[in-house]
Amino acid sequence: MDKTTTLLCFLFFFTLFLTTSLSKDLCHKDDKKTLLKIQKSLNNPYTIISWDPKEDCCSWVSVECGDATVNRRVTSLDISDDPASGQIPPEVGDLPYLQTLIFRKLPNLTGEIQPTIAKLKYLRFLWLSWNSLTGPVPEFLSQLKSLDYINLSFNKLSGSIPASLSLLPKLEFLELSRNKLTGPIPESFGSFKGKVPDLFLSHNQLSGSIPKSLGNLDFNRIDFSRNKLQGDASLLFGAKKTTFCIDLSRNMFQFDTSKVNISKTVNRLDLNHNGITGSIPVQWTELSLQFFNVSYNRLCGPIPKGGDLQRFDSYEYLHNKCLCGAPLQRCSEDSSNQALSLKFITRIN
Structure with a gap:
């Protein structure tokens, strides 16, 4: 065996030995201690x-x-779909390189959102x-930039x-739906520091008008449905x-x-259960709609023919003032006159 072959064999076995030895515990010892504390805090x-x-x-x-090859730091913790009980362990703040934190579908997880999360300066994904x-x-x-x-x-x-959530420079997705939040939508949400995020605030008790x-x-996507919002949402x-998607249903909007x-x-356009007036514009026939609902408003006049508007059934149009035409009943002369009167009044105003 020549010297080159001998050297290559030595390097191969040395590398194999080194890799095997190091792979026994690549995790940083402090992170391991922290994870075990989290396990205990959640009652194993x-x-x-x-x-x-x-x-x-x-x-x-x-x-x-x-x-990293040696002393790798924990970057993601995902505990989901479990009957784990207790509160969010304060020790989560002691995983300094954490980028993803997920506690999801833990019905027995109670208490407030742990303030030690504020220590996670690299955190990108909070679910x-x-x-x-x-x-x-x-x-x-807002401190977690x-x-x-x-x-x-x-x-x-x-x-x-x-x-202060509007101060987050990298925020692309904000989902606060199905809680018990009250008060208005913050005025500051009209001036996000970075990209305009997808905004989901549905199923709360928010009130007031949408900030101008x-x-x-x-x-891109906005959902303010099932709140107590009012005023002009146009x-x-x-x-x-x-x-792409806008859902303003089940509020008190008027426009x-x-x-x-x-x-x-x-x-996707959902405006059902509001106090919306006027007629459906012909321009809406140009939309490629997968979901559409304008029921339970005060709309009037014929539904424009064309596009996707006739693809939806009558349920999406029911309970309006004098809306008519397919898929609803045919427009009568009275309906047409009401629609013309409405347009005349609108122009005067």
């Missing part, structure tokens, strides 16, 4: 019951680590939904929405915007649809 839930102190914590279920969390949406979230995703839906959070500043933004529309131009990019 079934999902993570397999965590073994003798094994590398980077190999544990629900845990991910960074790419705390389908739990039983109480208390406010914390102000400290790396956050681009926040989902706190399906909890029992109360109080107002912090205006929101009219200057080009939202400012959210615009022919030059790139909105004239005949004056509203909607972007051709709109795919």
